[in-house]
Amino acid sequence: MANRCIGIREDNGDPCQRNASGKSEFCYQHKGQEENYLIRYAKDDTYFCPIDGGELRYWPRGDARLCGECEGLLLNEKNIDPRIQCIVELPKAEDEDERIGCPTCKSDSDISVGENLMTNISVEWAEIVGGGQWTSGQVFRGVTNVGYCEVCGSFWFNEIGKYDDKGKRVDDRGIRIKGFWTKGVWRRNITTWLDNHDMFQEHNQWQMRQMRLQKIESLGKRKIQIYCNHIDSATGIQCGIRKSTKNTHDADYCYKHQPE
Numbered sequence: 521m522a523n524r525c526i527g528i529r530e531d532n533g534d535p536c537q538r539n540a541s542g543k544s545e546f547c548y549q550h551k552g553q554e555e556n557y558l559i560r561y562a563k564d565d566t567y568f569c570p571i572d573g574g575e576l577r578y579w580p581r582g583d584a585r586l587c588g589e590c591e592g593l594l595l596n597e598k599n600i601d602p603r604i605q606c607i608v609e610l611p612k613a614e615d616e617d618e619r620i621g622c623p624t625c626k627s628d629s630d631i632s633v634g635e636n637l638m639t640n641i642s643v644e645w646a647e648i649v650g651g652g653q654w655t656s657g658q659v660f661r662g663v664t665n666v667g668y669c670e671v672c673g674s675f676w677f678n679e680i681g682k683y684d685d686k687g688k689r690v691d692d693r694g695i696r697i698k699g700f701w702t703k704g705v706w707r708r709n710i711t712t713w714l715d716n717h718d719m720f721q722e723h724n725q726w727q728m729r730q731m732r733l734q735k736i737e738s739l740g741k742r743k744i745q746i747y748c749n750h751i752d753s754a755t756g757i758q759c760g761i762r763k764s765t766k767n768t769h770d771a772d773y774c775y776k777h778q779p780e
């Protein structure tokens with residue numbers, strides 16, 4: 521019986537299901553992958569998702585590694601496109617709690633002295649959902665953390681998640697913005713993304729942030745009244761925790777952001 525091709529599908533990184541042809545370890549269609557050491561040695565070179573522990577598979581079209589569980593994406597190639605590399609110039613996120621360990625450093629036994637935590641960088645995103653020939657669709661906007669490893673230079677892109685009709689992140693109900701990085705930004709080619717050239721450039725990020733904040737503002741004064749007055753300095757987002765009702769607390773802030 522012929523062996524299974526050790527190649528992978530260019531479009532999504534799934535293992536090829538065809539048989540290898542002749543003496544080759546690859547099928548006819550994946551013969552071109554023979555020279556690609558990233559594919560040939562993929563099995564010796566495994567990385568795991570820092571969120572759910574799923575295996576990150578090499579995805580040729582995006583020259584990236586993808587988590588099949590959550591659609592998170594790891595970029596750890598030597599030459600990262602300057603249009604992506606410029607993310608390091610963007611504001612760092614304030615929230616230190618959610619820093620994740622770098623998947624690249626973790627898999628490299630030579631440098632796994634402890635766990636290298638990635639720096640969180642705030643990146644604005646926008647996506648049109650449900651547009652068609654006669655309908656314009658709905659624009660969802662948000663901000664997400666992109667992890668950057670100061671040691672090895674890897675980037676980790678979290679999956680975007682689920683949003684309700686007000687653009688607020690929800691856990692189970694609501695619109696799922698699926699494969700934003702993989703099917704959206706990477707596939708559409710980041711230069712043409714939403715007609716914005718270079719979405720990660722500082723001025724475009726600034727513009728997207730203004731549009732997101734305008735939307736939040738128009739959504740209501742109600743939120744401003746119920747929730748803590750603390751504004752995250754990096755993202756410009758108001759704290760989502762209710763104001764404290766404890767009589768020793770400042771009634772304008774939550775328990776976490778009480779003024780000193």
Ligand SMILES: [Zn+2]
Nearest residue numbers: 525536547550
């Ligand atoms: Zn194949």
Ligand SMILES: [Zn+2]
Nearest residue numbers: 569572587590
């Ligand atoms: Zn994952």
Ligand SMILES: [Zn+2]
Nearest residue numbers: 622625669672
């Ligand atoms: Zn690293």
Ligand SMILES: [Zn+2]
Nearest residue numbers: 748759774777
């Ligand atoms: Zn607060």
